[in-house]
Amino acid sequence: MSKNACPKKNISTANIPAMPPFDSSRKAYIKGILNPDLHVPYREILLNNQKQSLRLYDVTGPYTDSSLMIDMDKGLPSLRRSWKKFSQCSQLSSARQGKVTPEMEFVAIREGLTPEFVRIEISEGRAIIPANFNHPECEPMAIGRNFLVKINANIGNSALSSSVEEELEKMLWSIRWGADTVMDLSTGKNIHQTRERIIRNCPVPIGTVPIYQALEKVGGIVADLSWEVYRDTLIEQCEQGVDYFTIHAGLLKELVPIAKKRKTGIVSRGGSILAKWTQIHNKENFLYTHFEDICELLKKYDVCFSLGDGLRPGSTADANDEAQFGELKVLGELTKTAWKHDVQVMIEGPGHVPLNKIKDNMDLQMHLCHNAPFYTLGPLVLDIGAGRDHITSAIGAAMIGWLGTAMLCYVTPKEHLALPDKNDVKEGIIVHKMAALAADLAKGHPMAIAWNNAMSEARYDFRWEDQYRLSLDPETARNYREKSFPKNVASEHCCTMCGPDFCAMKITQEI
Ligand code: SF4
Numbered sequence: 001m002s003k004n005a006c007p008k009k010n011i012s013t014a015n016i017p018a019m020p021p022f023d024s025s026r027k028a029y030i031k032g033i034l035n036p037d038l039h040v041p042y043r044e045i046l047l048n049n050q051k052q053s054l055r056l057y058d059v060t061g062p063y064t065d066s067s068l069m070i071d072m073d074k075g076l077p078s079l080r081r082s083w084k085k086f087s088q089c090s091q092l093s094s095a096r097q098g099k100v101t102p103e104m105e106f107v108a109i110r111e112g113l114t115p116e117f118v119r120i121e122i123s124e125g126r127a128i129i130p131a132n133f134n135h136p137e138c139e140p141m142a143i144g145r146n147f148l149v150k151i152n153a154n155i156g157n158s159a160l161s162s163s164v165e166e167e168l169e170k171m172l173w174s175i176r177w178g179a180d181t182v183m184d185l186s187t188g189k190n191i192h193q194t195r196e197r198i199i200r201n202c203p204v205p206i207g208t209v210p211i212y213q214a215l216e217k218v219g220g221i222v223a224d225l226s227w228e229v230y231r232d233t234l235i236e237q238c239e240q241g242v243d244y245f246t247i248h249a250g251l252l253k254e255l256v257p258i259a260k261k262r263k264t265g266i267v268s269r270g271g272s273i274l275a276k277w278t279q280i281h282n283k284e285n286f287l288y289t290h291f292e293d294i295c296e297l298l299k300k301y302d303v304c305f306s307l308g309d310g311l312r313p314g315s316t317a318d319a320n321d322e323a324q325f326g327e328l329k330v331l332g333e334l335t336k337t338a339w340k341h342d343v344q345v346m347i348e349g350p351g352h353v354p355l356n357k358i359k360d361n362m363d364l365q366m367h368l369c370h371n372a373p374f375y376t377l378g379p380l381v382l383d384i385g386a387g388r389d390h391i392t393s394a395i396g397a398a399m400i401g402w403l404g405t406a407m408l409c410y411v412t413p414k415e416h417l418a419l420p421d422k423n424d425v426k427e428g429i430i431v432h433k434m435a436a437l438a439a440d441l442a443k444g445h446p447m448a449i450a451w452n453n454a455m456s457e458a459r460y461d462f463r464w465e466d467q468y469r470l471s472l473d474p475e476t477a478r479n480y481r482e483k484s485f486p487k488n489v490a491s492e493h494c495c496t497m498c499g500p501d502f503c504a505m506k507i508t509q510e511i
Pocket of ligand 1: 493494495496497498499502503504505506
């Protein structure tokens with residue numbers, strides 16, 4: 001693979017978002033071999049007075065390419081439309097026919113794998129590439145246990161808070177700090193317009209929970225929801241370019257009375273809406289009864305299922321109960337149905353789970369859902385973290401990521417309390433990025449090992465600037481050190497933790 005500069009594109013200059021590159025980082029591209037018109041981005045950090053460099057996976061899209069100007073009113077360049085072999089055949093269908101798509105090669109280059117390995121993972125259902133035909137701005141990525149662990153950031157307004165531009169800013173902020181996918185969970189005003197603005201400007205896959213907009217269409221009255229309203233919402237969102245949908249089709253009517261006996265009932269928004277609908281109408285969940293219709297629709301646009309955990313536990317006391325695992329079993333059956341239609345699937349998971357019950361979740365998900373990728377919310381390992389629940393979540397996320405979960409949904413410090421703002425988004429992303437990278441390192445991923453070793457070497461060499469550059473949060477790292485040092489103390493070979501006479505690394509180097 002040859003390293004190439006990306007060809008300059010004709011993008012107008014209005015509304016350039018503020019995303020300056022990180023210090024000493026530059027954006028570079030690797031050219032495809034099977035598809036020479038692919039230019040796969042990565043971030044290169046220059047270290048040790050530019051004598052060394054480190055390549056990192058990069059999700060920031062064109063925003064960190066200093067050769068490009070972006071007009072957010074027009075949206076990002078239609079990257080995938082320019083690929084010669086761009087076709088209207090689903091990734092799963094192509095993989096099963098033995099064809100390596102440009103998207104598979106793009107993923108292979110990003111992850112340091114072979115295109116054939118990616119194709120096999122997709123064809124076996126162990127990984128997915130969420131890439132709606134109508135989201136050509138999206139840079140392909142894979143979610144699967146044999147790839148880097150990914151993280152998702154949720155954005156979206158509520159009836160009480162936020163505007164279209166604020167949500168767009170949160171999307172940009174999410175990818176700046178490393179979100180691999182973004183879910184737009186808007187439930188307030190202007191859902192369609194908010195989503196349109198986000199998708200056209202987003203270089204990572206976008207997920208949604210369509211039941212939210214369907215409910216808005218019927219004025220928030222659960223009893224008025226119907227398959228027809230939901231189907232029309234799906235079509236609207238498929239046409240816009242949503243890459244994956246959370247669909248709570250596994251929440252069966254018979255499971256609702258079991259969930260009602262729990263300590264915290266049903267805590268999924270979508271799950272509670274559908275549970276209420278089944279009880280009002282005394283009918284089975286229409287997402288379950290119309291599942292094959294949904295498959296046909298998603299196949300047409302190559303949209304992935306994120307089969308929702310409507311009965312995830314909302315407290316550690318409810319973890320791994322009959323309702324949760326009863327729904328998981330149904331999700332496993334639906335996975336096979338989706339695969340029959342050549343539709344890619346990932347499975348959503350809990351929730352609140354104590355450490356000792358996490359492994360059972362992973363093992364059972366793999367068994368019941370035939371190794372389809374697992375996408376978990378945390379799990380939060382304690383119920384008492386209000387104000388710091390991004391941390392209770394990241395603890396469980398690191399563990400379940402190490403055990404094989406493919407994507408971790410972030411939680412912010414405001415979880416359970418309020419709609420997160422920009423700062424909360426950054427906090428949530430960084431701690432879950434740490435969880436994902438901890439899992440990658442424990443799984444022996446070469447990129448994670450190289451990154452960690454580069455930091456350790458910079459630390460032992462007292463290369464402070466390089467330590468900031470290698471940090472997930474360079475600005476905070478720099479501020480902590482620089483603000484802590486008295487001006488008259490020589491600071492090069494120690495920090496204020498031990499001070500100049502007790503710096504263990506300095507003493508070791510004098511031995
Ligand atoms: S002073 Fe202590 S904490 Fe600071 S660099 Fe030296 S050994 Fe590390």
